Amino acid sequence: MFSPRGPSLRELMVQALSSVERGYDLLAPTFDHTPFRTPDVILDATADALRPLGPFGxxxxxxxxxxxAMRVLTPLCREATTGVDFSAGMLARARAAHPDAGWVQADVRALPFAGAFDLAVSFGALGHFLPAERLALFSEVHRALRPGGLFAFPIGAPPPVTSARYWALLGFDAVMRVRNAVWRPPFVMYYGTCPLSAVRDDLEAAGFSVTTVPLTALGRREDGGPRCRLVLARRT
Incomplete structure (x- = not known):
């Protein structure tokens, strides 16, 4: 699937019927050759938007x-960079690719850090958290940042209801809801559960002040709005 070096259809099916953690352990060797890996164009647009706000510690x-995301963090940070994830398989790949960074296995809803970082980023992860879990996640990131620290992540605009993409994402979420209703362990991954308004409310409830900037390099919608915005949540 996706490319000669990507996972097979059978491997994807096994992954989809596993837990989130086990699924990513299985997918780790081929993950970078799938569309699930954040494209470099999004990483570069994020780095360009953050550069005037830095440098960071x-x-x-x-x-x-x-x-x-080390493609973003390494040039922007003058001090150590760290990645945290709960998948040992994904961390093993990260450690091999970026041996100079620090890598920590942990549930991000219980981060083992307090007041330690000046910049936190995240890419493509929000869909793995149910709306009821989002505030706990944001509160942990808030705790991990130093006062004045910044939490940044891109968030896409919803596709038009008339577009094929809208119905494809809606269909994917519907399939995942059915899968999680009839199969255990659950695999939490939804595309329609984190609209910008709800994300902003949860960030503010966690203690952040929130602004956004358009990532114009990623294009505009037919209505003229940006396809993607960078959320900038500052620990005040």
Missing amino acids: RGLDVCCGTGA
């Missing part, structure tokens, strides 16, 4: 996967 990648 210590950096943290929340739900780091195979470490793709």
Whole structure:
């Protein structure tokens, strides 16, 4: 599937019927050759938007996967960079690709840090948390940052209801809800559960002040709005 070096259809099916942690352990060797890995164009657009706000001290990648966000953190941070994820398989790939960074296995809803970082980023992870879990996640990131620290992540605009993408994502979420209703362990991954308004409310409830900037390099929608915004949540 996806490319000659990507996972097979059978491997994807086994992964989808596993828990989130086990599924990513299984997918880790081929993850970078799938569409699930954040594209470099999004990473670069994020780095460009953050550069005028830096440089930063210590950096943290929340739900780091195979470490793709080091492309953003390493040039922006003058001190150590760290990635945290609960998948040992993904961390092994990250450690091999970026041996100079620190890698920590932990549930991000209980981060083993307090007041340690100046910049935290996250890419493509929010869909792995149910709406009721989001505040706990944001509160842990808030605790991990130093006063004045910044939590940044891109969030896409919803596709138009008339687009094929809208119905594809809606269909994916519906399939996942059915799968989780009839199969254990659950695999939490939804595309429609984190609209910007709800994410902003939870960030503010966790103690952040929130602004956004358009990532214009990623294009605009037909209505003129940006396809993607970078959320900038500051620990006040």
